[in-house]
Amino acid sequence: MSTSAEVRPQVGAPPPEPIKAIPVRHPGRWVAMGVIAVLVAMLVNSVVTNPNWAWDFQLENAFAPPVVRGVLTTLWLTVASMLIGVTLGVILAIMRLSPNPVLSGSAWCYVWVFRGTPVLVQLVIWGNLNSLYREISLGVPFGTALTTFQTRDLIPPIAAALLGLGLNEAAYMSEIIRAGILSVDEGQSEAASALGMSRMQTLRRIVLPQAMRVVVPPTGNETISMLKTTSLVAYVPYVELFFQTSAIGSRTFRPFPMLVTASLWYLAMTSVLMVGQYYIERYYARGSVRELPATPLQKVRMRLSRRGI
Amino acid sequence: MSTSAEVRPQVGAPPPEPIKAIPVRHPGRWVAMGVIAVLVAMLVNSVVTNPNWAWDFQLENAFAPPVVRGVLTTLWLTVASMLIGVTLGVILAIMRLSPNPVLSGSAWCYVWVFRGTPVLVQLVIWGNLNSLYREISLGVPFGTALTTFQTRDLIPPIAAALLGLGLNEAAYMSEIIRAGILSVDEGQSEAASALGMSRMQTLRRIVLPQAMRVVVPPTGNETISMLKTTSLVAYVPYVELFFQTSAIGSRTFRPFPMLVTASLWYLAMTSVLMVGQYYIERYYARGSVRELPATPLQKVRMRLSRRGI
């Protein structure tokens, strides 16, 4: 056995050539890309040439004022319901994980009922509360009523829509957030407790921010799914994008092209949401990976600057 | 400063009394429980006495043969679509995180399109593929066809229903699984690589099992949501629970009680799924917490055995 480690003088040595290796060749990738390109070309060709898609008819109606109004309604309904859902979902998730059996029990029941029954039915109930109860009374339980409201005036359709969507979403969000909280290493809350932070401070400052990494993608799912769930507010009844496009479809007996129009609108809104999701995910990934990869924008900029532009 | 540590003889010392402390009193909990109890009593009272719920009418129809058939259809459609969704979702998630741009690009596009458009439209398209294309030809792209299928024979309603639900679900599941994979510490796959395990082995044996903790709750969400999404297969057209109950509702002009009947069926199925989810979560929590809490069943058994039964 010999001691073979040696030291070479390094002072003044020029930094050596950076390694330039030829990347692994992936002929399969090129073939796959070719196949995909051909398939896409065929699809595009058929979509453009097949008269059943009725592009001119779609274009005519895609920007009709009722449709555009519908798009706006869909958007704000989605945002508002998700806000209600996430806020209430966080509260429910915290309640569910609390050692207090009353809190965790009621959270469990809430999730059970609101997740277990169809949102359509919940919307129908909120929208038609007065077919169950003509008036709601505040007063002594099982005793005299102090004030009485006509339910049909109490809950306007818009409130019914938001209540129905938001309360239902909260049940789903609470499960997602609970999973996120569980994913954070026990050592983290131990360290926070050892530092004298209270349960709530630990949750807010230590656990939830780390849970976000796991929470964001399913929340993206929920938001994108909510975009389309808003179409159920027709049962309240309340009017949004899908209602408007299918009304045009029924009137003209051309429902299919109008379904495609609705889908394209949804796809456009989804795309915007996905970009947002990308940046939110990136934000919460800080510290959890050794090096953050560049964003597509940064990549483009790097390429441009390398070419001296 | 004095050295005050001391050692007492311990040999033969009887184990001291276990600590018996009086738990923290929570008067608030009792008040909350009381309030909840009163509210529940009021709700139950009104639900039982209010004729609008039409319990006798519901009971009459809840177990009608078409409804029971519908329940079974809903169940197996849910299970089958979730199987497709999870399997394809895992594949898509792995593709999405792959360094291969073709794979990750196509997975991205898949998720974009299938998540971005309403499942209703996807079902309509699968169910009515032949209104777009009367026949599908296999052959040279843009050239001669070798075989030609009549689309309306190719895709029976049941296949259209499964394709529509399953392919859509896969897009959502892939995001959930991607989040799960990201939640696993980088050190884990480094350790596996250092042991010479391949990318696929690392994924299957090390990363995915740990990801499951985070994946299960949102997957529960998806499954429970899928239960109700199956009602959209009416667009294929295919018949399940919700179709049957609402048919009775329209026939009798009493839609509301039948909606409640449907909800109760869904709630029953959800409850079964939630029990399943509880045990799956527990299974994947092994090793990640210091001590697993007892299951409700175990708790009951422990209490019984303590009383000597």
Next chain:
Amino acid sequence: MGAGERPMVQAEQVHKWYGRFEVLKGIDLEVAPAEVMCIVGPSGSGKSTFLRCINHLERIHAGRLSVDGHLVGYREKGDKLYEMRDREIARQRLDIGMVFQRFNLFPHMTALQNVMEAPLRAKGEPKHDVRLHALALLERVGLADRADSYPSQLSGGQQQRVAIARALCMRPKLMLFDEPTSALDPELVGEVLDVMRGLAESGMTMIVVTHEMGFAREVGDSLVFMDEGRVVEAGDPREVLTNPQHERTRAFLSKVL
């Protein structure tokens, strides 16, 4: 008992089980204020578990354990013990700093934020003061230039030093160190020891689980040798290390290189 004489930490017959496995089999010891006690012992003897009990991160199953004259996690009224509320436990922990064996840094915060978090949130000290204090502490452990790095960008030894600074920033009365120098090189061990010596002189009580006998000898006021959940031998470090009374201690120390 006068405040000066009252032990900072007092354990009497502390027992703890994990399921059927008895980790602590009746620990008795006392730590006086401003004393530095070193705990040594083989792996798995229950050293970390005992430290965690002092902080009420683990619940003890029998015996008495008090810090600064107050029972840990319980209030005593007459003969009866009452469990403490979360809030009270948190307050009790403000006075006890702890450096974990596995550091447990907050990965989503930079080194500086890690150090500043607890004084800011749990103690509600003004931000400006906390910042200055935190930077001074990072400076003291040789990490001033790494204040803005995330834990994942730090080497093992750097992480351990951030964990020490984080615990110190709370200005606790009692510090619990679980192998605070395990990831440090000898040079840093020296520096960290200097920091700890300074703390000891400023009157802080410390319990240090360590495998560095040199450290125990130089800084410790007392040394406890634990094995299989029991205190086997305790006393002046120099004495115990040079002239162990028990067979087990002798066997253990004979292996020290």
Next chain:
Amino acid sequence: MGAGERPMVQAEQVHKWYGRFEVLKGIDLEVAPAEVMCIVGPSGSGKSTFLRCINHLERIHAGRLSVDGHLVGYREKGDKLYEMRDREIARQRLDIGMVFQRFNLFPHMTALQNVMEAPLRAKGEPKHDVRLHALALLERVGLADRADSYPSQLSGGQQQRVAIARALCMRPKLMLFDEPTSALDPELVGEVLDVMRGLAESGMTMIVVTHEMGFAREVGDSLVFMDEGRVVEAGDPREVLTNPQHERTRAFLSKVL
């Protein structure tokens, strides 16, 4: 070059950057087969990073790094370098065992499963043999009775020993240890060293990052002192430790207790 003379590890002017921060500033060293090389150096000097490069867990940015005569992560044909496929890299790593500074045990597997996983899956050895081998290794590191515990139920030192057993179960030609005894008590250090000495005698090459000078002196065939991404001094451990040539080395070693 004959197989007997060919160095097991050869680094020439290895450079590595994290963003703008240069971690390795041209490392040159050679490790002969069956040699035990110890690397010491202050925290943050790039020791862990260098080990990770040998395993191709980190990519080097300039220089040449080869194991057993083959470039790490690249194939060389003529003048050109070709990146290796994942599969080839995995095969290369089968011969290199590594014990991480933070252990990185698989939390969802018991100690025994942790040790058995790689030989079973990556090497495809028969289950029965692997089981016997794994149990023998756990026995050797003193954990036979803890084979069915999950990592979260093990103390720090127990986890570290499982990590060592896990790496050994692959029967690698080259072992990389990143502070393998940091969480161990002196007694266990002795035992683990015995294990490692046995390995050395059975012809295994080892690179050991350590802060235990005693270990370096007793077991090391060579010692490398690193600082700020450079090899400052290298040679026979006894010589370097007792008579360091460089100012920096001397300063560092003077702090060793």
Next chain:
Amino acid sequence: GSDSTSDSDAAPTAGAGASSAPAIAKDEALAAQVPAEIAADGVLAIGTDASYAPNEFIDADGTTVIGFTADLAEALGQVLGLDAQMNNAPFDSLVEGVKNGKFELGMSSFTINPERQEQVDMVSYFNAGTSWAVPTGNPNGITPDDACGRRIAVQKATVQVDDITARAQACEQAGKEPITIQQYQLQSDATAAVVSGKDDAMLADSPIVAYAIAQTGDQLEPSGEIYDAAPYGVAVPKGQGDYTAAIQGAMQQLMDSGAYEQILSQWGVQAGAVTRAEVNPVQ
């Protein structure tokens, strides 16, 4: 031909239900006009959205489509010597089915309008007016011409939506309180909303309103007369002149023979009977 399956879980597929209809003789001349690929399997596959009692709805067995449309379809099939099968599908997928040949006819209370005539050929067979229903006793004194300031229920995508929208505008122009229009997914939801008092009145096709009044016991009553008669049409794929003529001829024959009258009176909707079946009657 029909692609319907015999799988019990597939969309309900059944011959028209009411067996009380008189036996009707096959007309060979008309039958000969039916294209061979339709007649080949002896089945006439008809698409319908069976949620519109009493016109077309689902029987208690959960599969059979019943209603006067179903009975009329069966009779129509008998004239052409074919077995009429009613396939239930949501409205949005119905027209597509007719256009792409999945369904050989569409019969689902389609009100004929010029836009729809562009998509398919329409053979008229019934005259549905609009009528109104209010809670019994008409507590708010609502008539079709005096509904300002009220909440009116209507099913979405029906001609009544245009009707009530025009009335709402009239109210506003007259400076009166506007009408709150509530558009429901299904007719049964709209009816339920009036019964529960959520809405004050509803308007719908006359047979629907008549049936709803009958079904809900004494909770609803009509208000005002039937007005704005509009024809229902059978949807036939475009560009099949012979086939369209066969359908028109068969329907005409039912009217002439009295079978038509009999079916309508069985369902209490004879008020909407017509005497002539026409192709694309709306200009």
